[in-house]
Amino acid sequence: MQGLATANALIERGEEILLLERDSDVATSTSFANAGMMTPSQSSPWNSPSDIAQILAGIGKVDSPMLMKVDQIPSLFFWGLKFIRNSTPKRFKEISRNLFELANYSKNLTVEFRKRNNVTYDESEKGTLKIYRNSESMNKSISQQEKIFSNLDAVKIINKEELVELEPQLKEIQTELSGGLLFSNDEVGDAYKFCKILEERIRNNGGRILTKTNINKILINKGHVKGIVTERAILEAERVVICSGSWSRELLKKVGLNLPVRPVKGYSLTFDTTGLNNVPNISLVDESIHTAVTSFQNRIRVAGTAEFAGYDDAIHPKRIDYLYRMLENIYPSLYRQLEEGEGKIWHGFRPMSADGLPFIGNTKIEGLFVNCGQGHLGWTLAMGSAALLADQLQFKDSEIDKNPYLASRSL
Numbered sequence: 312m313q314g315l316a317t318a319n320a321l322i323e324r325g326e327e328i329l330l331l332e333r334d335s336d337v338a339t340s341t342s343f344a345n346a347g348m349m350t351p352s353q354s355s356p357w358n359s360p361s362d363i364a365q366i367l368a369g370i371g372k373v374d375s376p377m378l379m380k381v382d383q384i385p386s387l388f389f390w391g392l393k394f395i396r397n398s399t400p401k402r403f404k405e406i407s408r409n410l411f412e413l414a415n416y417s418k419n420l421t422v423e424f425r426k427r428n429n430v431t432y433d434e435s436e437k438g439t440l441k442i443y444r445n446s447e448s449m450n451k452s453i454s455q456q457e458k459i460f461s462n463l464d465a466v467k468i469i470n471k472e473e474l475v476e477l478e479p480q481l482k483e484i485q486t487e488l489s490g491g492l493l494f495s496n497d498e499v500g501d502a503y504k505f506c507k508i509l510e511e512r513i514r515n516n517g518g519r520i521l522t523k524t525n526i527n528k529i530l531i532n533k534g535h536v537k538g539i540v541t542e543r544a545i546l547e548a549e550r551v552v553i554c555s556g557s558w559s560r561e562l563l564k565k566v567g568l569n570l571p572v573r574p575v576k577g578y579s580l581t582f583d584t585t586g587l588n589n590v591p592n593i594s595l596v597d598e599s600i601h602t603a604v605t606s607f608q609n610r611i612r613v614a615g616t617a618e619f620a621g622y623d624d625a626i627h628p629k630r631i632d633y634l635y636r637m638l639e640n641i642y643p644s645l646y647r648q649l650e651e652g653e654g655k656i657w658h659g660f661r662p663m664s665a666d667g668l669p670f671i672g673n674t675k676i677e678g679l680f681v682n683c684g685q686g687h688l689g690w691t692l693a694m695g696s697a698a699l700l701a702d703q704l705q706f707k708d709s710e711i712d713k714n715p716y717l718a719s720r721s722l
């Protein structure tokens with residue numbers, strides 16, 4: 312996602328670009344089947360005290376929505392210390408506001424791109440709905456929203472009757488609900504379809520994209536970037552932007568840069584809803600366990616869970632079962648029409664930074680830039696992050712304050 316968005320921003324500003332991707336298609340990694348929510352409303356980092364408590368409680372437990380594998384603890388130690396250091400109420404508030412500013416900017420750029428190019432990617436402008444099963448957690452969430460985000464115009468507090476009016480498919484669980492929040496400024500869209508549109512735009516505008524091209528190494532000479540080494544060739548370049556998501560750290564490590572980003576694995580299940588009844592029409596978040604149910608055209612996707620498990624590609628049945636149970640809990644009627652095992656299973660690795668903010672801009676190696684670490688918000692933040700990167704590469708002022716996200720804070 313970040314590679315395509317960055318390439319598109321640069322090419323729109325007159326730069327020549329060559330995009331390298333190790334897989335046989337673009338966006339087959341973490342941007343393929345994510346929840347697709349473009350949610351400025353989710354602009355809080357994952358190091359709130361309650362998240363940290365859940366992560367610690369999930370050490371070694373495969374059935375927990377947040378799991379930390381014991382063998383990952385050594386490699387997470389220093390990253391984890393930074394993660395915890397950034398969880399004070401003051402930092403949490405600052406980081407949430409920074410994420411919110413970038414998310415809003417990014418969402419507006421995405422809408423503007425969609426309208427200008429007259430494209431569509433199963434997007435919906437209905438907003439997102441957060442549901443609560445007890446009034447304590449709902450009130451806590453409202454007070455947190457008020458403390459962090461001064462502009463609450465786009466948030467509507469709704470009672471359970473209004474919830475069912477808005478989403479009739481919640482009727483069966485109405486008695487279990489306390490109420491909800493509607494974030495009408497959020498959007499939803501298929502991130503993979505959006506990436507394919509970016510790919511087409513890049514190619515049509517003269518950009519080159521090489522797939523099946525694994526980057527082995529970045530070439531440096533006397534503090535300046537000189538190019539990159541792939542499995543097939545050495546390519547010279549005066550400016551290189553690393554947008555390799557969770558894998559950026561490995562490439563940067565080889566040139567002596569320590570990027571505090573770690574993979575946080577998540578899963579999704581996608582169901583074809585053609586011909587089914589009781590299909591929800593609005594996308595929904597259960598924030599306490601970072602789970603989302605997204606409605607696309609003729610599809611529904613349930614996504615969530617967070618595993619600190621390195622780059623382990625294994626699909627754990629308990630995590631998948633957890634997503635089935637989530638769907639059953641929220642939309643029992645729809646669930647009853649589905650066969651267990653019917654959902655398309657996918658997993659991805661969120662590139663999670665230790666302070667919850669992405670890394671955008673130049674490093675101490677001249678000509679070497681990065682754009683990564685967007686964590687759980689990589690689709691939401693993509694177009695804005697790409698614009699900030701392009702501004703820096705072209706020595707231009709940005710429309711929002713770029714300072715909180717500068718890569719040079721660590722690299």
Ligand SMILES: Cc1cc2nc3c(=O)[nH]c(=O)nc-3n(C[C@H](O)[C@H](O)[C@H](O)COP(=O)(O)OP(=O)(O)OC[C@H]3O[C@@H](n4cnc5c(N)ncnc54)[C@H](O)[C@@H]3O)c2cc1C
Binds near residue numbers: 312340614662
């Ligand atoms: C379950 C789940 C749900 C999510 N839901 C949402 C959501 O609703 N909204 C949202 O905003 N975000 C969401 N996210 C987060 C979002 O998906 C990610 O932040 C985003 O996809 C990261 O994009 P990226 O470009 O940084 O990384 P990726 O999409 O992983 O792309 C990195 C690319 O770099 C390539 N690469 C890596 N190393 C090399 C190399 N050495 N040489 C060549 N190529 C290389 C990879 O093949 C890959 O294509 C979700 C994530 C998960 C896991």
